[in-house]
Amino acid sequence: MDFKDTPEQAAFRAEVRQWLTANARPKQSGAGRPSQAERYDDAKRWYKKVADAGFACLDWPKEYGGAGLSQIHKVIWSQEVANYAEPDGYFVIGIGNCGPAIMHFASEQQKQHLLPRMASAEDVWCQMFSEPSAGSDVAGLRTSAVKQGDKWVVNGQKIWTSGAQHSDYGVILCRTDTEVSKYRGMTMFYIDMRQPGVDVKPIKQMDGDAHFNEVFFNDAEIPDSQRLGEIGGGWGAALLVLMNERLAISGVQPDGFPELLQLVKTLQIDGEPVSDNPSVREHLADWYCQHAGIKASTNRMLTAVAKGGMPGAEAALGKLVGAVMNQDIANYALQLLGESGPVMNPDFAPQQAHFQKTALFSPGIRLAGGTDEVMRNIIAEQVLGMPQEPRADKGMAFKDIPSGNQSA
Ligand SMILES: Cc1cc2nc3c(=O)[nH]c(=O)nc-3n(C[C@H](O)[C@H](O)[C@H](O)COP(=O)(O)OP(=O)(O)OC[C@H]3O[C@@H](n4cnc5c(N)ncnc54)[C@H](O)[C@@H]3O)c2cc1C
Structure with missing residues (x-):
């Protein structure tokens, strides 16, 4: 680049x-x-x-x-x-994840109506993939959509849906066929989040906010015109969303280095500038290398995308390193702050309590968009060419996959 x-x-x-x-x-x-x-x-x-x-x-x-x-x-x-x-x-989830799905699969009329409103945040969107028993293995999802005439009837539960309580629409992945393998029996739709049969319950986090939600569907109806892609083509559609998610996240995911540098430049311990401390300098040097590496690998991905390619495994690298670093830096900064570390009041804590807030929310960033372990699997299989991990349910009809929930 x-x-x-x-x-x-x-x-x-x-x-x-x-x-x-x-x-x-x-x-x-x-x-x-x-x-x-x-x-x-x-x-x-x-x-x-x-x-x-x-x-x-x-x-x-x-x-x-x-x-x-x-x-x-x-x-x-x-x-x-x-x-x-x-x-x-x-609103990165709506614009970065749902936007490309609408752009790719919706009708021309739907695109012209929905996308400008999404771009200006007149309408807010959420993404409903994860379920209580389907997170990393999202293809294990059980929320069902059953076709009745020209509509689909949805029943089930999603969880960890960021921003659902504020959303006007959501992109939802449903099980539409249990007779075929788990990857082939899913279909993607978009749904009006305010319609009957959709019940959103915010989940309170340890930082006091409620960023994500449980979403329950009880006979919620979706017209077939809101189907995104082919019936049974939901996995391909989901991959498109997830690849765009990695690209979208890589643009906004913080790694914490600029904020740490700013803190170190201003902080003193026992009357000495922290920046003179050899241990602090060593940490800074390590994190600077990682920060520069993430930047370079993100730029490499953007170059590929600008030339018409798809965001690839480089995004997994940036996500893994950046999310771990963001949490480590926050915890380290709180140690440097000593007794004032736990002070959450943004009027007193440095950088409006950036490190305190990050220490509480950064564990979630290591899960959202794929956990550390899932990122490592992607890097192992797609970058290093290592053998795929064993998949016991490969080729099995979804209904035959053993689970605690035998009703699906
Ligand atoms: C802040 C935040 C926002 C989110 N927003 C959304 C959203 O808007 N929409 C949405 O659909 N979802 C969202 N999620 C859900 C997120 O995608 C899932 O949390 C994530 O995919 C992990 O799934 P899980 O929580 O079910 O954990 P599980 O998949 O149950 O994993 C549990 C543990 O097992 C490990 N593990 C799982 N599989 C493997 C494997 N094959 N190899 C090695 N280790 C493994 C995981 O790394 C983890 O440590 C969000 C999550 C967070 C934290």
Whole structure:
């Protein structure tokens, strides 16, 4: 990848900078910690503003609410907006995961109606794949959709659905055939989250927020026109979503290094700058190497995508290293802060309690979008070419796979 902007890219960067200078809030500008509802409203306001200015979903076609530009323009935008305190990645699941599914599978009329509203966050979307007994092995899911005339009737439960309580629509993966292997019997749909038969229950986390939810379906009806892809083609459709998820996450997933560097530059212990401490310097050097490595591998992936390729196993590498590092750095920073480490009040804690919040939420990042172990499996099998792990249910009809739930 050539890291220098072309003249056209440089002009775009200048345009973005000018707009952000006039419209975005600088970092460290707000006081206190807004509530979850306030952060949601704030994110909606920001997305609408960005869309009105023509900077939303830069690589989407203009007729669907984008700007008809490229992945590289998106990277430039992300690099520049990262200097501000705006919630630019807040709706990444809808736009980054559900958006490509709608773009790929929905009818032209649906795309023209749904996508511009998604881009400006007028409509918020969630992704409903995981279930209590189907997370890493999402193809083991049991929420059923049964065809009745020109509609489908959905029953079952999803879990860990980020943002479901705020969502207008969700992309949902359902079991539509139990007679074939688990990968061949799934179908993807989109569903109105406010309709009868859909019940959303937020799950409270240890940081006090309720980022994700349980979602229950009791005879919820979906018109066949909201099917995304072929009947039984849900696994292929899900892979498209998951590959785009890795790409979307890689743009916004923090690894914690810039924040740690900022802390170390300002902190003193026993009157000495922390940055002079050899142990701290060694940690910084290690994490800088990992930070630079993630950046390089993300750039390699973006280069491949810009040339028409698909996001590949490089994303698993960045996800694994970045998520572990983010948690390790937060815990290390709390140790450096000593007795003031546990102070959660953003008015007193450095960087508005960034490290305290991260220490509580970063374990979840190591699970979301695929756990550490699943990332290691992807790297082992797809990068290193090691043998696939044994799959005992390979080729077995879904209904014959032993489970605790014999009703499916
Ligand atoms: C913050 C957050 C947001 C999320 N948002 C969403 C969302 O919006 N939509 C959605 O559908 N889901 C979402 N999820 C769910 C997420 O995708 C799952 O948590 C994840 O896939 C792991 O599934 P699980 O929790 O069922 O764990 P399990 O799959 O049950 O795993 C349990 C443990 O076993 C290990 N394990 C499992 N399989 C293997 C294997 N083959 N080899 C080695 N080890 C293995 C795992 O690494 C883990 O340590 C979210 C999760 C989090 C934490």
